[in-house]
Amino acid sequence: MTTPPEKAKPRIATVSLAGCFGCHMSLLDMDERLFDLVAQVQFDRSPLTDIKTIGACDVGLIEGGIANEENLHVLRNFREQCHILVAVGACAINGGVPAMRNSYTALECLEESYLDGIGLMDAQIPNDAEIPPLLDKVYPLHEIVKIDAFLPGCPPSADAIWACIEELLQKTPVHLSRIMIHYD
Numbered sequence: 814m815t816t817p818p819e820k821a822k823p824r825i826a827t828v829s830l831a832g833c834f835g836c837h838m839s840l841l842d843m844d845e846r847l848f849d850l851v852a853q854v855q856f857d858r859s860p861l862t863d864i865k866t867i868g869a870c871d872v873g874l875i876e877g878g879i880a881n882e883e884n885l886h887v888l889r890n891f892r893e894q895c896h897i898l899v900a901v902g903a904c905a906i907n908g909g910v911p912a913m914r915n916s917y918t919a920l921e922c923l924e925e926s927y928l929d930g931i932g933l934m935d936a937q938i939p940n941d942a943e944i945p946p947l948l949d950k951v952y953p954l955h956e957i958v959k960i961d962a963f964l965p966g967c968p969p970s971a972d973a974i975w976a977c978i979e980e981l982l983q984k985t986p987v988h989l990s991r992i993m994i995h996y997d
C-alpha cells in the first residue's frame with residue numbers, strides 16, 4: 814500500500830513596508846508557539862526566511878504603510894499573490910507614525926532631512942537610481958488595494974497575531990476578543 818502524498822501546508826508571507834519592524838518583533842514574541850506555527854505552515858517571502866520574491870500564498874501579513882514607489886510595487890505584488898491579505902498594525906491600517914509627514918510635501922520632508930535639519934553641513938538630497946522615490950504622502954494599505962482583515966495595535970500583541978493566523982488557517986472569519994484588540 815502506498816503512502817498518500819503529504820498535504821501541502823498553507824503558505825504565509827510577511828513583509829515590512831513603511832514600518833519599524835515592531836509588528837514583526839511582536840510576531841516573534843509568539844515564542845514557543847512559533848514551533849507550532851512552522852509545523853502548520855510554510856513561510857514564503859518574509860524577513861524570517863529572507864526570501865525576496867513572493868509566490869502564491871494563502872495569507873499575506875503586511876506591516877507598514879505605503880511611503881514610496883517600492884512599497885507600492887510590493888503591496889500590489891502581495892495582493893496579486895495572496896488569497897487573504899491582512900493589514901497588521903497602525904502603520905498598515907492608517908499610516909501610523911510615518912504618516913506624520915503628510916502635513917508637508919515630499920520635497921519639504923527631503924529638504925528638512927538632508928539640507929535644513931540641525932547639524933547638517935554640505936549635505937545633499939540623495940538621488941541614486943536605486944533609491945525608490947517618495948510618494949506625495951504615506952497611504953494606508955486599504956487606500957491602494959483591497960484588504961481582507963485588519964489587526965490593530967502598535968504593535969498588535971503576539972496573542973492577537975497568533976489568534977488571527979489560527980482563525981485564518983481554519984478558514985473562519987477573524988473575530989478577536991475585545992481584550993486582544995488595542996489601538997496604541
Ligand code: SF4
Pocket residue numbers: 831832833834835836876877901902903904905909910966967968969
Ligand atoms: S504599527 Fe507600531 S510597531 Fe507596527 S510598524 Fe508601525 S510603528 Fe512599528
